[in-house]
Amino acid sequence: MIESWLLELLKGVGRLFIHPVFYVTMAVAVVLGYFRVKRERHDFHIRVEYGLTEFQKVLKTLVLGLALSVLTLGVGIILPFGTIFLISIVTVAFTLLIKPRFLSTGYIFGFSLLLAVLLPKWTTGIASVDSLFSSIGETHLPSMAILMGMLMIVEGILVIKQASTQTSPQLEKSKRGLPVGFHVSQRVWVLPLFVLVPGDALQTSFEWWPVLQVGEQSFSIWLVPFAMGFYSRLKASLPKETIPITGRQMTALGVLILALAIAGVWWETAAILSAVLAVFGREFIQYRVRAHDEESQPIFVQRDKGLVILGVIPQSPAEKMNLQIGEIIVKVNGISVSTVEGFYEALQQNRAFCKLQVVDTNGEDRFAQCAIYEGDHHELGLLFVQYGKKWKRTEAV
Incomplete structure (x- = not known):
């Protein structure tokens, strides 16, 4: 049996x-x-x-x-x-x-x-x-x-x-x-x-x-x-x-x-x-x-103040700092940012270390910081909403 x-x-x-x-x-x-x-x-x-x-x-x-x-x-x-x-x-x-x-x-x-x-x-x-x-x-x-x-x-x-x-x-x-x-x-x-x-x-x-x-x-x-x-x-x-x-x-x-x-x-x-x-x-x-x-109003858009985080690349400095999708970066190394170019320029003020002021998804301020090493992603592994030339028009799926 x-x-x-x-x-x-x-x-x-x-x-x-x-x-x-x-x-x-x-x-x-x-x-x-x-x-x-x-x-x-x-x-x-x-x-x-x-x-x-x-x-x-x-x-x-x-x-x-x-x-x-x-x-x-x-x-x-x-x-x-x-x-x-x-x-x-x-x-x-x-x-x-x-x-x-x-x-x-x-x-x-x-x-x-x-x-x-x-x-x-x-x-x-x-x-x-x-x-x-x-x-x-x-x-x-x-x-x-x-x-x-x-x-x-x-x-x-x-x-x-x-x-x-x-x-x-x-x-x-x-x-x-x-x-x-x-x-x-x-x-x-x-x-x-x-x-x-x-x-x-x-x-x-x-x-x-x-x-x-x-x-x-x-x-x-x-x-x-x-x-x-x-x-x-x-x-x-x-x-x-x-x-x-x-x-x-x-x-x-x-x-x-x-x-x-x-x-x-x-x-x-x-x-x-x-x-x-x-x-x-x-x-x-x-x-x-x-x-x-x-x-509803989209949250992943460009803003007058700050940059909303659209994505975080795995094993990047951004992930090590526990940055989350939907959080807003308002300052980098003490400099206010609202564009990707401004974000990158602010990072260059200190190529070995960065300090971010972040507004989390609950609307509360917090600070994140880390050392930057050679070979790290030039934007810390963060993805933002930015202008491009080849996007498709929005379609309902």
């Missing part, structure tokens, strides 16, 4: 490495990093974060998926092969857009669950396609909805923990022709989870397990990768303040979806309603953030 389980688990892990979503998601992470670095070099002539930062974020969720699998196996989430194939097709289709926000679980699972309701009612006359539709028709909708709710909760937690750090600064020209700074957070994750697939590899040994039994008495174990994505573009608020709020809203939506999905065990229509709520709820959260940002 134990040998059969271990063998099936090993086979399940092997199936992960032939699943296209696993590789497509990682490829998207690499592409996002490439274009981010390209844009940063265009705007600031230097990259801010390492080009594979997004890829590294993907790798960090692999262990999380295995830990969460204890829950999916314990409950006994069962997905037919056709349903796994359907989710994969929807995921790959959304990744082709190269926009991480469409990889949100609410969109992928919401549309997949609705298609799982509609597709089995169609016939094409093509044996292989009709067989696939028949497999999709065996989907236990509450099980799929419960998995969707669980993944949405995890996605919200990942946004809270990761999405507000290592954001990318950008410069663009506003409709008035003035430079405006943005902060962009784009993340993709892949969460591999063990799920049960109807088959003949293992026999259930307990009448009460799987908890979500749908008639099958035998099954296989698959380690299935599920993609997740997040995108936020802010000019009127700080990422560390706004993005965690968005993450908490996503988590709350996931809890609501999960509750509705559990109700679907007794009333299947509730599972379908959870898919509709997932799509529209996730889009509403995205819309509210974007609308609020558009209606």
Whole structure:
């Protein structure tokens, strides 16, 4: 018995490495990093974060998926092969857009669950396609909805923990022709989870397990990768303040979806309603953030007094002084500054040491100082809003 389980688990892990979503998601992470670095070099002539930062974020969720699998196996989430194939097709289709926000679980699972309701009612006359539709028709909708709710909760937690750090600064020209700074957070994750697939590899040994039994008495174990994505573009608020709020809203939506999905065990229509709520709820959260940002005054703009910090280059003197995005530098070596040129000239007053007067994000003054060594960034590793010639006009995303 134990040998059969271990063998099936090993086979399940092997199936992960032939699943296209696993590789497509990682490829998207690499592409996002490439274009981010390209844009940063265009705007600031230097990259801010390492080009594979997004890829590294993907790798960090692999262990999380295995830990969460204890829950999916314990409950006994069962997905037919056709349903796994359907989710994969929807995921790959959304990744082709190269926009991480469409990889949100609410969109992928919401549309997949609705298609799982509609597709089995169609016939094409093509044996292989009709067989696939028949497999999709065996989907236990509450099980799929419960998995969707669980993944949405995890996605919200990942946004809270990761999405507000290592954001990318950008410069663009506003409709008035003035430079405006943005902060962009784009993340993709892949969460591999063990799920049960109807088959003949293992026999259930307990009448009460799987908890979500749908008639099958035998099954296989698959380690299935599920993609997740997040995108936020802010000019009127700080990422560390706004993005965690968005993450908490996503988590709350996931809890609501999960509750509705559990109700679907007794009333299947509730599972379908959870898919509709997932799509529209996730889009509403995205819309509210974007609308609020558009209606508010941007904070990353040039000012009459002081320079607002748009970015801090890692391992630079600025990072060592704990300078933060959104803080305003008003004096350098006792000299008031309001332009990048003035900032640089003030630094030259003392090439071995600098003292900054800073207004933090709470509006309070503080001082930061450090020694300057040969080879350090000539502007301490700080990025500011400044005039340029090649910006794109601001567009809503």
